[in-house]
Each structure stands twice: as C-alpha cells, then as structure tokens.
Amino acid sequence: MDNKIFTWGASTSAYQIEGAWNTDGKGPSIWDAYCGESGRIQHGDSGDVTCDHYNRFKEDVGLMKEIGLQAYRFSISWPRVLSDGTGAVNTKGLDFYDKLVDELLAKGIDPLVTLFHWDYPLHLQDRGGWLNADSPKWYADYVTTVAQKLGDRVEKWITFNEPQVFINEGHLNDFHAPGLQLSLRDTLRAGHNVLLAHGLGCQVIREHATKPPKIGWAPAGKTYAPASDKPEDIAAAHQMTFGVPNKDLFNDPWWSDPVVHGHYPEAGIQRYGDAMIDFDPADMQTICQPLDFFAINLYFCECKVKAGPNGPETIPYDGNKPRTMMNWPITPEVLYWSTKWNYERYQLPMIISENGLACMDWVQEDGAVHDTQRIDFYSAYLKQLKRAMDEGVDMIGYYAWSLMDNFEWSQGYRQRFGLIHVDMDTGTRTLKDSAHWYRNIIATNGEEL
Ligand code: GCO
Numbered sequence: 001m002d003n004k005i006f007t008w009g010a011s012t013s014a015y016q017i018e019g020a021w022n023t024d025g026k027g028p029s030i031w032d033a034y035c036g037e038s039g040r041i042q043h044g045d046s047g048d049v050t051c052d053h054y055n056r057f058k059e060d061v062g063l064m065k066e067i068g069l070q071a072y073r074f075s076i077s078w079p080r081v082l083s084d085g086t087g088a089v090n091t092k093g094l095d096f097y098d099k100l101v102d103e104l105l106a107k108g109i110d111p112l113v114t115l116f117h118w119d120y121p122l123h124l125q126d127r128g129g130w131l132n133a134d135s136p137k138w139y140a141d142y143v144t145t146v147a148q149k150l151g152d153r154v155e156k157w158i159t160f161n162e163p164q165v166f167i168n169e170g171h172l173n174d175f176h177a178p179g180l181q182l183s184l185r186d187t188l189r190a191g192h193n194v195l196l197a198h199g200l201g202c203q204v205i206r207e208h209a210t211k212p213p214k215i216g217w218a219p220a221g222k223t224y225a226p227a228s229d230k231p232e233d234i235a236a237a238h239q240m241t242f243g244v245p246n247k248d249l250f251n252d253p254w255w256s257d258p259v260v261h262g263h264y265p266e267a268g269i270q271r272y273g274d275a276m277i278d279f280d281p282a283d284m285q286t287i288c289q290p291l292d293f294f295a296i297n298l299y300f301c302e303c304k305v306k307a308g309p310n311g312p313e314t315i316p317y318d319g320n321k322p323r324t325m326m327n328w329p330i331t332p333e334v335l336y337w338s339t340k341w342n343y344e345r346y347q348l349p350m351i352i353s354e355n356g357l358a359c360m361d362w363v364q365e366d367g368a369v370h371d372t373q374r375i376d377f378y379s380a381y382l383k384q385l386k387r388a389m390d391e392g393v394d395m396i397g398y399y400a401w402s403l404m405d406n407f408e409w410s411q412g413y414r415q416r417f418g419l420i421h422v423d424m425d426t427g428t429r430t431l432k433d434s435a436h437w438y439r440n441i442i443a444t445n446g447e448e449l
Contacts, residue, residue, distance in 0.1 A: 007110065007397035008442040009071030010064070010419060011354050013117035013161065015047045016406035018077060020054035024092035027083030029119035030129075030170075034177035045412030051404055051422050054096060061103045063420055063429060064403065068439045071110040073353060073399045074100070075117035075161065078142050085121030086138050094149055101153050112353075112399070113154050114218065115143055115201060117161040118170075118177070125178050130167070130190035139197035144204045151209025158295055158353065159201040160194065162220040167191045168249040175410060184247060184275040191249055192279055195258050195287045202289035214292035218353040219255050223338040225301035225331060227315055236312035237305040238341060244268040245312075247275075252342070260346045262288035293396060294346050297354035298338050300324075301331040324377075325358035325415055332380040339388040339395065349394045354401035355381055358408070358415035361432060369421045369432035378434065382441070382449050400438065404429065 015031045022028070035046035053060055064072055079085060080093035104111045116139070120129065124138055132138075143159075170176040172187040182190065198217060205213050224240040226233040242253045244267040249255075253265040262284045269276055304315040317329040324330065339350055357377050361369050378400065389395050405418035413424050419435040422428070440448060 005396055006445070007071045008438075008445075009069055009073055009110075009112065009397060009399040010067070010403040011073035011399040011401050012053075012403050012406060013075040013114065014077035014080070015117070015119040016402075016408070017051040017053040017404065018080075019047065019049040019052040021046075021048045023054065024096075025083055025090040026077065026093055027079035027085070027090070028122040029077065029079045030122055030125050030177040031119045033122050033125075034179055037179070040179070041410055042412040042414055045407065047407040050407045050424065052427050056427065057096075057100050058103055059429070060404070061100075061107055061109065063431065064104075064109055065107045066431065066439075067419065067435050068442045069109055069403075070442065071112055071156075071397065071399070072104055072403070073112040073114060073158070075114035076146055077119050078116065079119065079121040079123075081145060082121065082142055083123075085124035086141060089145055094145070097146070098149060101150055105153060110156070111154050112156040112158065113146070113150065114158040114161050115146060116159065118166045120166075120178070129178060130171070130193045131182075131186060133193070135193045136196035136200050140200035140204050143201045144208055147205045147208035151205065151213065152211055154209070155211050155214055156293075157205050157209075157213055157215045159198045159215065159217045161218045161353075162297060163191065163194050163255050164220045164222070164250045164252075167194060172248060184272060185277060187249060188272060188275060188277045191254070192277060192283070195255070196283055198259060199286035199289050202291070203286075215289075216291050216293035216295045216348070216351065217259060218295040218297055219252055220250075221296040221298045221334070221338045221342065222251055223298070223301050223334050223341075224303060224305045224312075224314070225333055225337060227304040227306035230307070232307035233305065236307040237337070240305050240312050240314070241337075241341060242267070242345065244271045247271060256294070256342075256346060258284060258287045260288065260291065260294070260348065291348055293351050294342060294348040295351040295353035296338060296342060297401070298334050298352060299355065299357070300328040301334045301337070325360055326411075328357070330357075330377060330380075332377075332384045334384075335381050336384040336388045339385065339393045340391065343388075343393045349396045351397040351399065352385065352395070353399050355398070356401040356417050358417050361405070361416045361418075361421055363421060363423070363430055367430070369430055371432045371434050374419075374432065374434040375437045378438070378441075379449055382446065386446065386449065
C-alpha cells in the first residue's frame with residue numbers, strides 16, 4: 001500500500017477469546033449471563049473457556065509475531081478490570097492487560113485497545129445499564145482506570161465497537177445480550193448515553209494517558225452498493241447508506257454524525273418521529289470530541305441499489321451470489337464504497353478495524369488448514385481498499401477479523417473467522433494457509449496482492 005504509515009494487523013475481542021470467565025476476581029458480564037440462558041446460543045456454547053487466551057496469551061503473541069503482524073487490536077473486559085463495573089479495581093484482572101501490552105511491545109507489535117466490545121458488567125446492567133443516566137460516568141471511570149494503567153505504553157484507543165450491534169441487536173431486537181426488546185424511544189435513550197460515554201471516554205483518555213493518544217471509534221459499516229456505475233445509481237446507494245432508511249438504529253450516520261459533526265442527522269430525526277428523545281443541547285459538545293482516526297468494521301454490502309422514479313430501489317443479492325458461512329454475500333466493493341464515502345463525510349484518517357469471513361475450515365489430513373477461499377476473499381477485498389486509497393482515501397491501517405477462531409456470539413463456535421485455527425477442545429492452534437499468505441502480504445506491504 002502506498003501510504004507509508006499503513007499498519008497491518010488483526011483483531012479479536014475479550015469475550016470471544018479470553019475464557020477465564022470467573023478467574024482471578026473477574027465479575028460477570030451480560031454475555032456470561034446471556035450464554036447461561038437456554039436456547040440463546042447455538043449448540044449451547046458459551047465463552048467460558050473459548051481460546052483460553054487469558055492463560056495462553058504468550059503463545060498467541062508468539063503466533064502473531066510468526067505471522068508478522070505489525071499491530072494487534074484487542075478489547076478489554078470491563079468486568080475483569082472492575083468486578084462490579086464501578087468501585088474497587090480488580091488488580092489481577094488489570095494486570096493481565098498490563099502483561100499483554102508488555103508482551104506485544106517486546107515483540108514489536110503495536111497494541112490497539114478497544115475499550116468496549118460488548119461484555120458489559122452484569123452488575124451495571126442490573127442497575128439499568130445504558131438506560132441509567134449515570135452510565136456515561138461509569139464508563140468514564142472505567143476508562144480512567146485503564147488509561148492510568150496502560151496509557152504510558154498504548155498509543156491507539158477505540159472507545160466503542162459497533163454501537164449499532166450492542167444497542168440495536170441487544171436492546172431493540174433481542175438477538176444479543178442483554179436480550180432486551182425496548183421501545184424505539186428507550187433504545188434511542190440508551191444510544192444517547194453510549195454517545196455521551198464515548199465523549200467522556202475521549203476526554204479522560206486525553207487527561208490520563210501519558211503517551212500522546214490517538215483516539216477513534218469503530219462503528220459497523222452498513223453499506224449499500226450501487227447497482228451500476230451510473231451517477232444516479234451511485235447517488236441512490238449513497239442516500240440509502242446515509243439516509244436512515246429504517247426505523248431502527250442499525251445505520252451509520254445516527255452514530256457517527258454526532259461523534260464527528262456534533263449533531264444527529266436530520267434524516268434520522270424525521271425517521272424516528274415521535275420516538276425521538278429530548279436531550280440537553282450541551283450533550284453534543286461532550287459527544288463531539290476531536291478524533292485522530294475513524295475505524296470501521298466492514299464485511300459486506302446489504303444489497304444493490306438503483307435510482308428509481310420514486311427514489312432508491314433496493315435489489316437483493318440472489319441465490320447465485322457467493323456467500324460466506326455466515327450467509328453474508330461476498331462483496332469486495334464494500335471496502336471501496338464505504339471507505340470512500342465515510343472519508344468524504346467525516347474527513348478523518350481511516351482504519352479498517354475488522355474484515356474477514358467465516359469459512360468451513362478444519363485441520364486436514366496433512367495437518368494443515370487449506371482455506372483457499374479466505375485467501376481469495378482477502379485478496380479481492382484488499383484490492384478494493386487499494387482502489388479507494390488510489391483515489392485519495394487516507395487509510396492508515398487494516399485489521400483482519402480475526403486473529404484466531406473464536407466464540408462468534410449467538411452463533412457459538414460453528415463460525416470460524418480466524419487466520420489461526422483453534423481446536424476448542426484441546427486449545428491447539430494451527431496457522432491456516434491464509435495466515436501464511438497474510439505474512440507475505442504484510443512483508444511486501446501489499447505489493448503482491
Ligand atoms: C462484529 C464484532 C465481532 C464479530 C465479527 C464477525 O462485527 O460483530 O465486532 O465481534 O465477531 O464481526 O461477526
């Protein structure tokens with residue numbers, strides 16, 4: 001890639017890989033509770049043990065080094081650091097991240113810390129969770145604790161991962177923890193508190209981190225693809241992407257417009273109508289903090305869109321469309337359109353904080369994992385990223401999802417997203433062919449795509 005400061009990495013999140021769910025004083029999270037409810041997770045799986053990264057992190061950092069990763073994005077489990085969510089620090093839990101950061105730096109791998117990737121402290125959920133007016137302050141106190149401990153060595157921070165998913169899917173649609181079906185109005189209230197938490201989080205990182213921090217956040221990019229290169233189809237797809245077309249919170253502008261521009265998008269206020277919440281206008285000053293980068297998680301385009309006589313018309317992908325094991329359509333152009341449009345709209349250096357696919361992987365008779373489809377996927381997607389960069393998008397990093405197979409939320413272990421295969425019974429790690437391929441891509445800075 002042309003950009004000299006482009007960083008190649010891979011991502012994980014705490015609940016998906018750490019295990020050790022009740023070790024060394026860790027408190028329960030909403031995901032611990034959710035997995036305990038029968039029927040929630042495929043095959044009754046849970047993250048209780050998963051990759052056991054908590055105990056095997058040195059081995060895992062060694063594998064990162066073997067792949068040649070320049071950076072590693074991981075998240076911090078809030079209830080591991082503060083068992084009750086607030087109050088006394090669980091020193092052993094915080095020490096785990098301290099050791100992880102040291103291990104990464106010793107191997108020359110840059111840590112990118114996600115402060116919240118969905119495993120919310122259960123004790124705070126019992127106090128109303130994101131609906132509680134104190135919830136932004138709870139988050140800021142937690143972030144302060146982490147920034148004071150790691151902020152002398154960590155440079156890059158992400159405040160939240162995919163607010164769309166944990167708020168919309170967890171609070172409106174009952175598909176993720178905490179498994180609620182709130183009214184749209186209450187969901188908007190919870191979302192507003194998350195935005196306030198983001199703003200306060202930025203402030204306390206800048207206050208307490210001694211290494212000058214670079215801060216961003218990582219929404220899920222919901223992107224619609226133009227059905228053709230005609231300008232009117234491109235405009236129609238752009239309108240669907242940024243126009244808040246549905247009465248839910250799974251869209252980009254509702255979240256990122258306040259964070260970067262300091263106001264909710266008018267299209268959303270119109271769409272939500274009577275459900276729209278009242279709030280103190282001063283909140284927007286808290287929410288809209290200077291950011292150093294804009295991260296985004298990208299996997300696929302929703303559908304194609306063309307211009308019709310009465311506005312954008314959606315064209316679903318048909319049965320002939322290649323799909324991943326998640327049944328997500330393979331649409332490399334998502335990396336082009338989404339980065340281009342989000343860069344135009346938000347004007348911040350961009351990071352792909354997640355991109356990848358679940359394949360049908362297993363350790364084959366020769367002891368290797370020949371995931372040729374993953375290699376083809378990454379190759380096609382990265383070419384589209386290069387296309388966006390060639391057209392001027394300021395990309396500073398790319399993080400594959402995921403470093404290793406892990407607990408895929410409601411889908412349990414049947415979806416394998418890793419560059420590294422993990423046998424969940426034995427913990428054995430095997431580098432997939434894609435990991436070897438990625439090592440070469442990193443070593444040649446994308447020249448051999
Ligand atoms: C998300 C999360 C990850 C997922 C990944 C694959 O985007 O849902 O950030 O935790 O595991 O995206 O679904």
